[in-house]
Amino acid sequence: MRRFLWLLLVFVSFAQAYQGFSWKIDPQLKKKVVAEVGNKKITEMDVQRYMKVLLPMNFYHRSLTEKKKKELRKKALNYLINRELLYYEAKKKGIKVPETQIDRLMKELEKRYKSKENLEKMLRETGISLKQFREELKKRLMIDQLLNKYVNVKLTDKELKEYYEKNKYKFKEPESLKIRYIYIKVDPSKPKGRQIAKERAEKAYKEIISGKDFGDVAYRYSDDLSRIKGGEIGFVHKGRFEKKVEEEIYKLKVGQISKIIETELGFHIIKVEGKRPSRIVPFKQIKDKLRRELTEKIRKEKYEALLNDAKKDLKVVVYDK
Incomplete structure (x- = not known):
């Protein structure tokens, strides 16, 4: 009906x-x-x-x-x-x-x-x-x-599992970092847009160094959508950020916070909360996505x-x- x-x-x-x-x-x-x-x-x-x-x-x-x-x-x-x-x-x-x-x-x-x-x-x-x-x-x-x-x-789950086992190389992930992120963009429409953004980034960084919660600072200062979650992005692998940013954050140890990283578009402050080596994504984690993609x-x-x-x-x- x-x-x-x-x-x-x-x-x-x-x-x-x-x-x-x-x-x-x-x-x-x-x-x-x-x-x-x-x-x-x-x-x-x-x-x-x-x-x-x-x-x-x-x-x-x-x-x-x-x-x-x-x-x-x-x-x-x-x-x-x-x-x-x-x-x-x-x-x-x-x-x-x-x-x-x-x-x-x-x-x-x-x-x-x-x-x-x-x-x-x-x-x-x-x-x-x-x-x-x-x-x-x-x-x-x-x-x-x-x-x-x-x-x-x-x-069926059995068919998906069989495909996964035969094609494991397709589900390999490179090394990734679990991070919190603060991004303060430069507004090119303002005469002193870069200076304003830099000063804002410096204020945010100063609060973090003084012991303020990174998530709280991210919520108040960041221009990235992740600010809603206290700057939490989760695990990201290489290619997510500009080369200059990645060169700095992959040097950090878990728990460390980067210095202010300046790029053409703005200023970045990143905290590394975890590291994950290159891996094969577990079947349970990829199953639903695999079902959609393979079905299509x-x-x-x-x-x-x-x-x-x-x-x-x-x-x-x-x-x-």
């Missing part, structure tokens, strides 16, 4: 996007073919309709730059080409959608638009008939089933495989790039 409601919401927004929020779609664009996938022609009208779906509902098209519009157009065209390839694969693999399921969705849409006539009128204004929209809905449902069956993947990788590979299978049978021609 939840899946059904989700699909309904998708198509309500899709129908609303067809209606248009700003720019008008010239009906003549239906005649301009911009791509072909097998025998299926994709028109400029199709592309512009889907561009509207891609745009946020609260976005004002009048402020849409030409560069952004071109990017959206390319994305929309690629989507429509891939959609036809996936639809072909769905049919080839025998995926079917009961007409009763489509009837239910259409009835719900009619309710949202108060009547079948209102829905039909809205669609007609953008050059698509109720019958064509129904076909689009069927196509979407078939593709959805195809992706659920052949692309979606759920990795496998899904992408399976998705591309479906498209490539369809391309073996269908010729894709793009006339307007």
Whole structure:
């Protein structure tokens, strides 16, 4: 039931996007073919309709730059080409959608638009008939089933562990330091911005040396977001800071505080609270991240495989790039 409601919401927004929020779609664009996938022609009208779906509902098209519009157009065209390839694969693999399921969705849409006539009128204004929209809905449902069956993947802990053991070299971390951080930036808009920042850094450093809590000083003086946590950043490895800063902090022992380190952008004071040698990140620590990344990788590979299978049978021609 939840899946059904989700699909309904998708198509309500899709129908609303067809209606248009700003720019008008010239009906003549239906005649301009911009791509072909097998025998299926994709028109400029199709592309512009889907561009509207891609745009946020609260976005004002009048402020849409030409560069952004071109990017959206390319994305929309690629989507429509891939959609036809996936639809072909769905049919080839025998995926079917009961007409009763489509009837239910259409009835719900009619309710949202108060009547079948209102829905039909809205669609007609953008050059698509109720019958064509129904076909689009069927196509979407078939593709959805195809992706659920052949692309979606759920990795078990055992599969993740096996991948981890075979690829441990990928999870190696260099030496890292656990630090607290104070950063006081130079404001270039002020005539004496560097001097002001330096004096502020000196005040902070003086308080620390006199015995004040580093975290408290960080909270009051630092311009880095870590100030909220008393300057605590946790473990960081080389590459996190500028070379000049790293040269100084990697000389420090645990518990030591750096002198004020001046760079082009500002002043840094760092306390080393721990050191960790180069290591292989433990499986428990990396498991959740690995699941996300590996799942995404496998899904992408399976998705591309479906498209490539369809391309073996269908010729894709793009006339307007």
